[in-house]
Amino acid sequence: MSEALLASLPRAAGLGMRGTERSGLSTLSFREVGLVYGDGTAALEGVDLEVAPGELVAVVGPSGCGKSTLLRLASGLLEPTSGAIAVDRDQLGYVFQDATLLPWRTVRANVELLAELHGIGPARRRALAEAAIELVGLRGFERHLPARLSGGMRMRVSLARSLTLDPSVFLFDEPFGALDEITRERLNDELGRLFVERGFAGLFVTHSVQEAVFLSTRVVVMSARPGRIAASFPVPLPLPRQPECRYDPTFTAIAREVSAVLREVS
Amino acid sequence: MAVAEPLAEATALVGLPPPVAGRRSGKARRLRRLAPPLAMAVVVLGGWQLASSSLSGGRQFLLPPPLAVWRVGIFDRQSFDALLPAFGRTAELSVVGLLVAVVLGMASGTVLYRFHWLERASYPYLVALQAIPILAVAPLMAVAFGYTFVTKLIIVVMIAFFPIPTAFLLGLKSVDPGQQDLFRLHRAGWLTRFWKLALPSSLPHLFTGFRISAGLAVVGAVVGEEFFQTGAPGLGMLFQQYLNYVEYDQLYACLLVSCLLGVAFYSLFTVASRRLFGSWHASAHADEPAARRPGR
Ligand SMILES: Nc1ncnc2c1ncn2[C@@H]1O[C@H](COP(=O)(O)OP(=O)(O)O)[C@@H](O)[C@H]1O
Ligand SMILES: [Mg+2]
Numbered sequence: 395m396s397e398a399l400l401a402s403l404p405r406a407a408g409l410g411m412r413g414t415e416r417s418g419l420s421t422l423s424f425r426e427v428g429l430v431y432g433d434g435t436a437a438l439e440g441v442d443l444e445v446a447p448g449e450l451v452a453v454v455g456p457s458g459c460g461k462s463t464l465l466r467l468a469s470g471l472l473e474p475t476s477g478a479i480a481v482d483r484d485q486l487g488y489v490f491q492d493a494t495l496l497p498w499r500t501v502r503a504n505v506e507l508l509a510e511l512h513g514i515g516p517a518r519r520r521a522l523a524e525a526a527i528e529l530v531g532l533r534g535f536e537r538h539l540p541a542r543l544s545g546g547m548r549m550r551v552s553l554a555r556s557l558t559l560d561p562s563v564f565l566f567d568e569p570f571g572a573l574d575e576i577t578r579e580r581l582n583d584e585l586g587r588l589f590v591e592r593g594f595a596g597l598f599v600t601h602s603v604q605e606a607v608f609l610s611t612r613v614v615v616m617s618a619r620p621g622r623i624a625a626s627f628p629v630p631l632p633l634p635r636q637p638e639c640r641y642d643p644t645f646t647a648i649a650r651e652v653s654a655v656l657r658e659v660s
Numbered sequence: 661m662a663v664a665e666p667l668a669e670a671t672a673l674v675g676l677p678p679p680v681a682g683r684r685s686g687k688a689r690r691l692r693r694l695a696p697p698l699a700m701a702v703v704v705l706g707g708w709q710l711a712s713s714s715l716s717g718g719r720q721f722l723l724p725p726p727l728a729v730w731r732v733g734i735f736d737r738q739s740f741d742a743l744l745p746a747f748g749r750t751a752e753l754s755v756v757g758l759l760v761a762v763v764l765g766m767a768s769g770t771v772l773y774r775f776h777w778l779e780r781a782s783y784p785y786l787v788a789l790q791a792i793p794i795l796a797v798a799p800l801m802a803v804a805f806g807y808t809f810v811t812k813l814i815i816v817v818m819i820a821f822f823p824i825p826t827a828f829l830l831g832l833k834s835v836d837p838g839q840q841d842l843f844r845l846h847r848a849g850w851l852t853r854f855w856k857l858a859l860p861s862s863l864p865h866l867f868t869g870f871r872i873s874a875g876l877a878v879v880g881a882v883v884g885e886e887f888f889q890t891g892a893p894g895l896g897m898l899f900q901q902y903l904n905y906v907e908y909d910q911l912y913a914c915l916l917v918s919c920l921l922g923v924a925f926y927s928l929f930t931v932a933s934r935r936l937f938g939s940w941h942a943s944a945h946a947d948e949p950a951a952r953r954p955g956r
Binding site: 486492 | 836838839841842843844845846847848852856857860937939940941
């Protein structure tokens with residue numbers, strides 16, 4: 395995917411670019427949020443978290459500490475049992491751990507799905523899908539069914555599907571967790587560029603410290619259940635991040651600290 | 661290449677995957693698929709012949725040898741002239757009954773899916789309905805509706821109905837929770853979720869229901885005809901006549917032909933399911949080795 399392509403296509407297809415002009419408008423904020431499941435499981439307790447536009451917050455934590463619960467709360471799929479959440483959900487992107495593609499739909503039809511659900515007409519839908527497919531590098535695969543794609547390609551389709559709505563808040567639940575290292579790093583690079591381009595407010599759950607530091611402007615570490623925010627590390631590396639930045643001393647220093655806290659709370 | 665091109669075009673037209681170079685030709689593959697059931701037929705016919713000839717002369721009428729069934733029961737002019745129209749009538753009765761069962765079954769499956777409380781309220785009675793011994797209530801129905809086509813039809817529907825709403829409901833409810841979240845997240849209404857998610861997801865289950873019901877519809881038709889003994893004779897009525905006249909060669913021919921009807925229905929649904937969801941669901945390829953089915 396070339397830089398020029400990336401810059402020209404979204405606008406041509408009507409995917410509005412978003413820069414700093416929107417900062418302050420839409421945020422995601424958690425105030426003293428707690429969640430107790432119906433069976434009495436306390437998943438989250440006293441979570442305070444703010445995400446501003448142009449901020450991508452990575453969440454790491456031991457498994458079962460409530461990371462997915464945090465995203466479900468942010469998306470509105472779950473209501474908190476205590477505290478308050480404020481999110482602009484008009485244009486919400488949510489990439490699940492599983493690609494959740496409809497197996498009977500082609501790549502293109504899958505990417506068009508959300509626009510379809512939002513009542514956008516066929517011509518515009520098609521244009522949005524085409525641009526998003528181009529953006530994730532799946533041109534030429536429009537007519538394939540998901541069963542014929544690799545895991546990495548399916549994740550790209552899932553990403554493209556969310557991109558069609560040009561989300562202002564973007565939630566990711568370990569989207570690349572099941573992929574091999576090389577595919578994961580390449581998708582990280584691409585997502586990093588998309589983030590700079592679109593300037594959404596992002597919440598990215600991952601179990602990879604490397605991925606967390608590489609993608610985010612801030613890494614938060616959650617403690618074991620009931621999950622709370624145990625620590626927060628700003629990542630002052632410039633955006634967009636180049637692949638080599640993974641070997642930058644600042645990068646490795648932050649990764650080391652995050653890992654240390656993660657070991658402590660597990 | 662010049663020869664292959666029209667073929668490729670033709671397959672593209674009917675929506676089949678293009679033939680891949682290096683793969684076996686379609687003819688060879690079809691042969692390979694037909695070989696096992698054909699071999700099995702030889703084994704079964706052999707066993708039948710053996711079993712028949714092992715019976716003492718006085719009891720051989722219970723299981724006439726296959727060749728006699730063929731010669732006397734089917735190939736004989738008089739038998740054939742009785743068998744063919746009977747086959748047609750039974751086919752008609754079971755097809756109409758199956759269609760009614762499909763429509764009613766899908767409608768009730770949809771309603772039960774939409775109103776969960778109704779499902780809980782009525783499911784026990786659906787199960788009870790299925791357990792009704794049809795032959796026991798048939799006389800009552802004869803009194804209520806008379807000795808008509810409709811009465812036979814009701815019997816077919818009663819027997820064939822149950823698997824359809826059951827399988828359909830199961831399919832509708834086995835939608836992937838992640839996909840459901842996706843639709844809910846984007847505030848899709850019930851109808852949208854049903855039409856674009858639940859219904860297509862349920863097709864593999866639904867067709868399993870269809871296939872079971874198709875077999876049952878044939879059984880229902882034959883049983884209905886045999887009980888009511890009225891109107892132009894179908895296979896069931898013919899069956900009873902041959903039984904009365906101790907014409908067992910014809911009786912077995914009759915039996916074979918009704919089995920054939922069941923097999924025909926089954927194959928029809930298999931072909932339809934391969935067309936509808938063969939490209940994305942493994943169950944449409946249940947007769948192929950797992951390695952060749954589409955992956956997830
Ligand atoms: N629907 C549910 N009902 C009850 N407990 C749940 C439910 N979903 C998740 N949990 C529990 O809540 C805790 C947090 O789950 P989750 O948010 O999925 O963790 P994570 O994503 O960090 O691995 C886990 O202990 C899990 O077992
Ligand atoms: Mg999780």
